[in-house]
Amino acid sequence: MHFDLFTLLPEVFPSYLNSSMMKRAQEKNLLSFGVHNIRDWTHDKHHVTDDYPYGGGGGMIMKPEPIFEAVEDVIGSPPDCPIILLTPQGRVFTQNEAQRLALEPKLALLCGRYEGVDERVRTHLVTDEISIGDYVLTGGELPALILIDALTRLIPGVLGDEKGAANDSHASGLLEGAHYTRPAKFRGWEVPAVLRSGDHAKVAQWRREQALLRTLERNPEMLSKIDLSKKDKVFLKAQKTSF
Numbered sequence: 740m741h742f743d744l745f746t747l748l749p750e751v752f753p754s755y756l757n758s759s760m761m762k763r764a765q766e767k768n769l770l771s772f773g774v775h776n777i778r779d780w781t782h783d784k785h786h787v788t789d790d791y792p793y794g795g796g797g798g799m800i801m802k803p804e805p806i807f808e809a810v811e812d813v814i815g816s817p818p819d820c821p822i823i824l825l826t827p828q829g830r831v832f833t834q835n836e837a838q839r840l841a842l843e844p845k846l847a848l849l850c851g852r853y854e855g856v857d858e859r860v861r862t863h864l865v866t867d868e869i870s871i872g873d874y875v876l877t878g879g880e881l882p883a884l885i886l887i888d889a890l891t892r893l894i895p896g897v898l899g900d901e902k903g904a905a906n907d908s909h910a911s912g913l914l915e916g917a918h919y920t921r922p923a924k925f926r927g928w929e930v931p932a933v934l935r936s937g938d939h940a941k942v943a944q945w946r947r948e949q950a951l952l953r954t955l956e957r958n959p960e961m962l963s964k965i966d967l968s969k970k971d972k973v974f975l976k977a978q979k980t981s982f
Contacts, residue, residue, distance in 0.1 A: 740769070740770055740771075740841070740843070740844060740845070740846075740890065740891075740894055741770075741771045741772070741773070741844065741845045741846075742770075742771075742772050742773070742845075742846055742847075742848060742887055743772075743773040743775060743813055743814060743820075743845070743846070743847045743848070744772065744773065744774045744775065744847075744848050744850065744883055745775050745777055745806065745809050745810060745813075745847065745848065745849045745850065746774065746775070746776065746777065746850040746878075746879075746880055746883075747776070747777055747778060747788060747850070747852050747878070748850075748852075748878065748880055749774045749775070749776045751880045751884075752772070752774050752880070752884070753774070755884055756772055756774075756884075756887070760888075760891060760892070760897060760898070761887075761888075761891060763897070764891055764894065764897045767896060767897075769894050769896055769897055770891060770894065770897070773813065775809055775813055777801075777805050777806060777809050778805070779809070780804075780805040780806075780808040780809040780812065781804075781805045782804075787802070788801055788802055788805050789801050789802060789852070789853050790802055792854065796854075797854070798853055798854030799853040799854060800853060800854055800855060800856065800857055801851065801852060801853060801855065801856040801857060801860070802857060803856075803857040803859045803860050803864075806849065806856065806857075806860050806864065807860070807864055810822060810847060810849070810864060813847075814847050818847065818866070819845070820843065820844075820845040820846055820847055821840075821843060821846055821847065821866045821867055822847040822849060822864060822865050822866045822867070823846060823847065823848050823849065823865070823866070823867045823868070823869055823886075824849045824851060824856065824860070824861065824865040824867070824868045824869070824879070825848060825849065825850055825851060825869060825870075825871075825879030825882040825883050825886070826851050826855065826856075826868050826869075826870060826879065827870050827873075827874070827875050827876075828855075828868060828870065829867075829868030829869040829870040830867075830868065830869055830870065831869075831870050831871075831872065831873070832869050832870065832871050832872075832882075832885070832886060832889070834889075836869070837886075837889040837890055837893060838893060840886075840890055841890045841893035841894060846890075848879075848883045848886065848887075849865065849879065850878055850879030850880045850882075850883050851878060851879045852877070852878040852879070869882070869886065870882070871885050871886070911950070911965075912961060912964060912965035913950040913951065913953075913954045913961065913962075913965065914950060914953045914954045914957060914958060914961070915950060915953070916946050916947075916948070916949025916950040916951075916952065916953050917949050917953075919931070919934060923935060931945070933945045944970075947971070948974050951971055951974055951975060952978065955975065955978060962975070
């Protein structure tokens with residue numbers, strides 16, 4: 740999978756994209772990046788990429804010319820992949836959205852700054868708008884990294900455990916349950932006996948129940964959006980909850 744990132748802060752990306760999972764994915768030729776400084780497509784000596792808004796008001800707006808030229812030079816016109824603007828006005832990013840986007844061989848990510856981009860960028864260049872939550876950040880660089888991280892985990896061969904991504908919180912429609920590792924006893928707190936039993940069926944059932952319980956406690960609305968088995972419903976009713 741290939742990502743082209745368009746940004747005013749290209750220095751933000753290398754340290755994260757060349758570390759850990761991202762680094763290994765690139766070494767396996769499963770992932771590649773192009774980081775493009777929008778300022779390189781300006782035509783004035785000061786490399787200005789923003790200007791005052793028409794009609795007045797506070798803040799500055801990213802100019803359309805360098806954005807259009809940058810994207811069209813790198814991606815082509817018409818574009819050969821989705822062009823996603825990271826903006827608080829976009830559709831909220833979810834695991835389902837990550838699974839959909841992970842099927843794309845190539846994505847272009849446009850990182851907004853200041854008060855946002857000229858509306859003509861939204862109307863005539865961008866194909867999609869995504870937000871990572873109902874809050875405002877200084878720019879789209881961190882949201883772009885979050886989106887890349889979420890999608891990279893879904894690329895076959897990236898994770899050491901092929902089933903790892905499928906067991907993540909939200910991937911199954913539930914939050915993940917409790918996890919334990921060695922030592923078996925720490926400050927008097929012991930790992931549940933079922934996890935040390937060697938009975939894979941019982942371990943799987945315990946993990947399913949823990950996921951149901953954690954979801955019930957922390958985000959119960961999720962339970963109404965998935966198909967619960969008869970065994971799931973019996974367990975939840977035992978928690979004095981009706982479904």
